[in-house]
Amino acid sequence: MPRELDEDDVRIRPSRSTRPRTKQRPTHEDSVLGDVVTVDRGRYRVRVDEALVTAVRARELGRRAVVVGDRVAVVGDVSGRPDTLARVVRFEPRTSLLRRSPDDNDPLERAVVANAELLVIVTALADPEPRPRLVDRCLVAAYDGGLTPLLCLTKSDLATADELLALYEPLGVAAIVTGQGSGVEELRDRLQDKRSVLFGQSGVGKSTLVNQLVPDAFRAVGEVSGVGKGRHTSSSAIALPLPGGGTVIDTPGIRSFGLGHVTPDGVLAAFPDLAPWAEECEVGCDHVGASCGLDAHVASGDITADRLHSLRRLLLSRDGADDL
Secondary structure (H helix, E strand, O other), X not given: OOOOOOHHHOOOOOOOOOOOOOOOOOOOOOOEEEEEEEEEOOEEEEEEOOEEEEEEEOHHHOOOOOOEOOEEEEEEOOOOOOOOOEEEEEEOOOOOEEXXXXXXXXXXXXXXXXOOOEEXXXXXXXXXXXXXXXXHHHHXXXXXXXXXXXXXXXXXXOOOOHHHHHHHOOOOOEEXXXXXXXXXXXXXXXXXXXXXXXXXXXXXXXXXXXXHHOOOOOOOOOOOOOXXXXXXXXXXXXXXXXXXXXXXXXXXXXXXXXXXXXXXXXXXXXXXXXXXXXXXXXXXXXXXXXXXXXXXXXXXXXOOHHHHHHHHHHHHHHOOOOOO
């Protein structure tokens, strides 16, 4: 005969947590501030005073990305000793953010570097050949993210810089020409006491510049492939302290730069001399078509043709169209 069941046979499933639930979050009053210097597969290296601390992200931060340059609060073991681990528990407000999207039709943005002041757009004058449209896209990203662009033209021993300098002069972008060691001191002076990002396609000489600016950086230096494309020598972004003050952030080489997250108003914000006149255009004007009212202001002398051409060049670059 089967045994009769009684109350002793009832199985009670324990709750997932025995701790009472609360809406109060820990304040982490014992946290200390630091700067993220590199990111590697869910592990973050954070500079706290003179120590380099390995940390993970606290669960309460959600899915927000931690990127190089972020100012964060950490708790736990912040000694920087081997086999120690801390937690990132809070973000400080960002002053700037360099972003990119997978492609022009994808508005999903990807944070690259936070809290930088200068975006140093590095492009070679030869080997590999310069790509002005890629430079234009980097300019759009700089203006949209709140960074000041600086054009750095490398390998001046292989080609002259006159044509590229003339192309970007109407935009008012500062430029430095380097080659065979020349121009590096001028670049170092521009970067002193600032947080700067070196950005550009592979093979243009970013790692070479970093090794000259920070002698103990030892960033790998590669050669350009036989098909004229650079080889990736830096696999991740890293922030390095400049001798005498400041920080330079080296980034991996890029082959494309999506701007799906940037609005036309974000591009126009980089042209304060054109913005008041653009407000008189018809609603929905893209400022590149034949019906744009800015052409009338060029004819009347309110704005120059070069500045309007520069605006339209960046707007077309944002849309992936050919330059004017």
